[in-house]
Amino acid sequence: MKSRTVLQISFFILPIIVSLAITAVLIVAVGSDPREVFEAVWQGAFRNSNAFAGVVNFWIPLVLCSMGLIITFTAGLWNIGVEGQMVMGAIFASWAARTLVLPPPVLVGVEIGLAMLGGALWAGLVGLLKTRLGVHEIFGGVALNSLANVAAIYLIAGPWQPPEGGSAQATAPFPADSLLPPVSAEFPVNLLAVVIVFIAIAAVIIALRGTRWGLELRATGKNPRSALLLGVPTTRSAVSALMVCGMLAGIGGAYRVLFTYSSLRPFVSGGIGFLGLLVVLLVAVKALWVPFVSLLFAVILAGSTRLRVALQLDQSLAGVVQGMLVLLVLLANGLRQRFMERDSRRPEAETRDYPLITRPDTEAENV
Amino acid sequence: MDLELKHIHKRFGHVHANDDISLMVRGGSIVGVLGENGAGKSTLMKIVSGFQCADSGEIWVDGRRTSYRGPQAAIASGIGMLQQDPLDVPAFTVIENFVYGQPGGLLLGRRTAHERLSRLCQRFGFELNPDAPIAQLSIGQRQQLEIMRLLALGVKTLILDEPTTGISAEQKSMLFQALRELAKQDGMSVLLVSHKLEDVISLCDEVVVLRAGKVVGVLPMPATAKQIVSLMFGQELASQAQAPVALGEPKIRLENATLRGKRVTVENFNLDIRAGEVVGLAGLEGSGQELIIRACVGLTKLARGRVLVDGKEKTGKPYRDFLGCGVAFGAAGRLEEGLIGGLTLTEHVALTENTGQMLNWGEARQHTEAKLKHYNVRGLPESPVEALSGGNQQRLLMALLPRQPVLLALEQPTRGLDVDSAQWIWKQLLARRESGTAILFTSPELDELVAYSDRILVVYAGLVYEITDVGSTTIDELGRLIGGQFIVAAD
Numbered sequence: 001m002k003s004r005t006v007l008q009i010s011f012f013i014l015p016i017i018v019s020l021a022i023t024a025v026l027i028v029a030v031g032s033d034p035r036e037v038f039e040a041v042w043q044g045a046f047r048n049s050n051a052f053a054g055v056v057n058f059w060i061p062l063v064l065c066s067m068g069l070i071i072t073f074t075a076g077l078w079n080i081g082v083e084g085q086m087v088m089g090a091i092f093a094s095w096a097a098r099t100l101v102l103p104p105p106v107l108v109g110v111e112i113g114l115a116m117l118g119g120a121l122w123a124g125l126v127g128l129l130k131t132r133l134g135v136h137e138i139f140g141g142v143a144l145n146s147l148a149n150v151a152a153i154y155l156i157a158g159p160w161q162p163p164e165g166g167s168a169q170a171t172a173p174f175p176a177d178s179l180l181p182p183v184s185a186e187f188p189v190n191l192l193a194v195v196i197v198f199i200a201i202a203a204v205i206i207a208l209r210g211t212r213w214g215l216e217l218r219a220t221g222k223n224p225r226s227a228l229l230l231g232v233p234t235t236r237s238a239v240s241a242l243m244v245c246g247m248l249a250g251i252g253g254a255y256r257v258l259f260t261y262s263s264l265r266p267f268v269s270g271g272i273g274f275l276g277l278l279v280v281l282l283v284a285v286k287a288l289w290v291p292f293v294s295l296l297f298a299v300i301l302a303g304s305t306r307l308r309v310a311l312q313l314d315q316s317l318a319g320v321v322q323g324m325l326v327l328l329v330l331l332a333n334g335l336r337q338r339f340m341e342r343d344s345r346r347p348e349a350e351t352r353d354y355p356l357i358t359r360p361d362t363e364a365e366n367v
Numbered sequence: 368m369d370l371e372l373k374h375i376h377k378r379f380g381h382v383h384a385n386d387d388i389s390l391m392v393r394g395g396s397i398v399g400v401l402g403e404n405g406a407g408k409s410t411l412m413k414i415v416s417g418f419q420c421a422d423s424g425e426i427w428v429d430g431r432r433t434s435y436r437g438p439q440a441a442i443a444s445g446i447g448m449l450q451q452d453p454l455d456v457p458a459f460t461v462i463e464n465f466v467y468g469q470p471g472g473l474l475l476g477r478r479t480a481h482e483r484l485s486r487l488c489q490r491f492g493f494e495l496n497p498d499a500p501i502a503q504l505s506i507g508q509r510q511q512l513e514i515m516r517l518l519a520l521g522v523k524t525l526i527l528d529e530p531t532t533g534i535s536a537e538q539k540s541m542l543f544q545a546l547r548e549l550a551k552q553d554g555m556s557v558l559l560v561s562h563k564l565e566d567v568i569s570l571c572d573e574v575v576v577l578r579a580g581k582v583v584g585v586l587p588m589p590a591t592a593k594q595i596v597s598l599m600f601g602q603e604l605a606s607q608a609q610a611p612v613a614l615g616e617p618k619i620r621l622e623n624a625t626l627r628g629k630r631v632t633v634e635n636f637n638l639d640i641r642a643g644e645v646v647g648l649a650g651l652e653g654s655g656q657e658l659i660i661r662a663c664v665g666l667t668k669l670a671r672g673r674v675l676v677d678g679k680e681k682t683g684k685p686y687r688d689f690l691g692c693g694v695a696f697g698a699a700g701r702l703e704e705g706l707i708g709g710l711t712l713t714e715h716v717a718l719t720e721n722t723g724q725m726l727n728w729g730e731a732r733q734h735t736e737a738k739l740k741h742y743n744v745r746g747l748p749e750s751p752v753e754a755l756s757g758g759n760q761q762r763l764l765m766a767l768l769p770r771q772p773v774l775l776a777l778e779q780p781t782r783g784l785d786v787d788s789a790q791w792i793w794k795q796l797l798a799r800r801e802s803g804t805a806i807l808f809t810s811p812e813l814d815e816l817v818a819y820s821d822r823i824l825v826v827y828a829g830l831v832y833e834i835t836d837v838g839s840t841t842i843d844e845l846g847r848l849i850g851g852q853f854i855v856a857a858d
Contacts (some may be wrong), residue, residue, distance in 0.1 A: 210725060212724050212726055215714060215718055215726060218710065219707050219714075219718055222708060222709045223702075223707040223708060225703065226702075226703070226705050226706055228687075229686070229704055230707070230718055230767065231719060
């Protein structure tokens with residue numbers, strides 16, 4: 001029993017150490033000092049309140065996307081389309097910001113509401129493609145990601161181009177009233193967004209643990225056939241999971257345009273949706289861990305922007321660290337499962353071989 | 368080539384799929400392997416052909432012990448298997464399929480391949496266009512191709528899994544002719560796995576019967592269908608167990624239903640099950656009974672015809688609609704279709720109880736405890752469902768079914784249960800029947816069918832024969848019917 005606990009802990013810590021070691025080797029290989037890199041990233045993230053605000057500004061959309069993805073993963077869906085859902089949220093919010101003239105608090109509410117709608121519609125499309133036409137959510141998601149980005153670029157270069165001429169870099173900045181206000185100049189973070197993030201975390205956890213909807217999602221994710229036979233509306237479950245994820249991602253997209261950039265830009269999601277996938281894989285779909293792991297990722301992401309200034313290193317190093325970490329944690333999980341299986345070769349071992357994430361059978365409706 | 372199996376064991380969880388199986392196939396002979404669903408035939412064949420490993424036991428080829436891992440190694444030892452669904456690549460042409468897997472370098476040697484294929488085709492009288500895509504071939508032709516491919520690989524023992532399902536009579540006689548020739552002229556050993564008594568009787572030199580993972584008999588041919596059936600099903604039939612109940616209104620009706628499965632089609636089928644009636648569906652696996660039972664609950668769509676529940680039209684409606692009308696379905700595979708691995712017992716109960724959007728786990732736990740007690744399920748409310756034994760899983764499924772269903776449609780309700788558990792399940796089922804529930808069930812156990820059914824429908828290759836006088840049915844008669852011999856009688 002004791003050795004088992006040690007094993008569990010070492011399987012948790014080992015991949016972190018190994019990924020840091022590999023990254024260190026890579027840094028040495030490009031001719032830098034790992035300690036300096038660490039120092040630069042740390043400075044980049046925690047140098048002062050402004051730097052830390054940068055971390056929080058990555059953290060907000062990342063947690064929103066990740067919490068949404070917790071829902072879709074629970075339902076057994078690979079929602080790669082989360083990026084596109086963010087972009088759609090950004091586009092919808094941008095439309096409101098550019099077009100509507102309302103008192104600021106109302107306008108912000110409408111913008112966020114529309115962003116949720118945009119994300120949900122885009123995600124619902126993935127769901128419809130999957131359940132009605134048999135297009136796997138990964139393929140549908142990838143296609144809709146491209147479409148969302150194309151739509152954004154079209155708007156930026158076309159109808160929404162700035163009056164001084166379309167360079168396809170960004171739309172003109174949105175009116176000040178339509179933007180989310182920062183807490184202060186020293187700590188430029190929007191408070192409302194932080195509140196929304198905490199509400200989202202709580203809501204997702206409660207929904208998954210305490211509601212019929214959440215239980216049905218889990219049933220659908222683990223075994224759609226059985227779930228259907230036990231009376232779960234599996235199609236509705238899958239589509240609603242996607243749409244809720246789309247809503248959260250949509251808010252994330254809105255934050256990028258209404259706060260981070262104050263305008264709509266191409267690829268406004270900045271890969272945060274994909275990063276959310278990594279976060280959720282890393283925490284093995286355990287919702288409570290999402291804010292913490294997201295924070296770690298946000299620190300690496302925001303901190304590494306300083307790499308270029310301090311060490312003339314490209315900030316893509318952040319991506320290397322993150323990718324390495326996820327890869328090694330997943331690898332360690334796989335190894336641990338094998339290890340445990342061999343450890344406890346009970347007769348049930350073969351029948352309880354259920355993967356973490358099972359792809360719902362699109363034929364579940366007509367078994 | 369002589370193939371001998373010695374003391375093969377294979378377990379899946381608590382199921383002992385192969386329990387000390389020993390058998391001998393001499394070169395030049397055709398041996399039939401018979402047995403009901405779950406008797407262990409497929410497992411044994413997978414072990415012999417290298418798709419699975421035995422837990423223990425030995426395989427001897429020509430007097431020498433061999434061991435191999437994987438189908439490729441089995442083929443290298445001379446053992447090849449023709450799968451029920453031929454393992455070909457649909458996007459390829461006949462000749463491409465023939466060539467793949469053949470030894471040789473990078474160059475395929477199309478011309479030699481063409482020559483070999485056409486020689487083999489000529490020998491057996493098969494007509495295959497080498498350039499035709501697989502998608503245009505019938506199952507019978509794909510089988511022919513697969514056999515020739517295996518022969519070209521140097522296979523000396525051929526295993527065939529249900530080769531006659533889904534092929535025409537002409538293709539069947541060609542196949543049998545080829546098999547006889549291969550055995551008699553080339554000294555090949557052939558293992559034929561089949562449900563169909565007529566095939567086995569007409570082709571095999573010897574029949575090995577499996578039941579519950581064990582070899583229960585080896586019969587030299589010719590043997591009569593009666594001898595084989597009594598070995599397959601074991602005991603003599605029990606008599607009907609329950610007094611008939613007064614029947615009520617028709618609860619489920621199929622009208623001129625045509626049901627299309629992958630391999631069988633049930634055509635123009637009519638069925639009425641009345642309140643309080645128990646109807647048993649007999650038939651060997653894949654004969655069409657699963658189409659019928661699933662059509663009654665909305666899981667198989669009707670190609671033609673109508674389905675009515677309680678007099679209300681339900682044709683084309685999804686399963687959830689049927690469920691809403693009080694139709695309940697229990698599938699044969701408990702952890703595949705029915706229970707959800709990874710969820711706890713309490714979560715299962717909460718899932719099936721209609722208590723609004725917010726869940727009250729304390730209450731759900733109490734309900735679960737009550738149900739576990741009432742249904743005699745040994746397990747904790749918070750333990751995951753896959754930790755339960757098979758019998759307890761079955762009882763849990765029973766506990767999850769609606770209390771007063773209009774129709775209970777159950778596939779093999781007592782599969783894998785001991786006698787006591789099986790009786791207990793039936794006590795529960797019959798209690799529901801008293802209150803007007805109609806019951807439709809399938810079973811591979813003849814005595815279960817006879818003991819509990821008011822009527823038995825025997826399904827063979829999509830055709831249905833009805834036994835109304837269950838009380839006076841003999842095992843011999845039922846076995847013959849299941850083997851398809853009512854077709855002759857009807858002619």
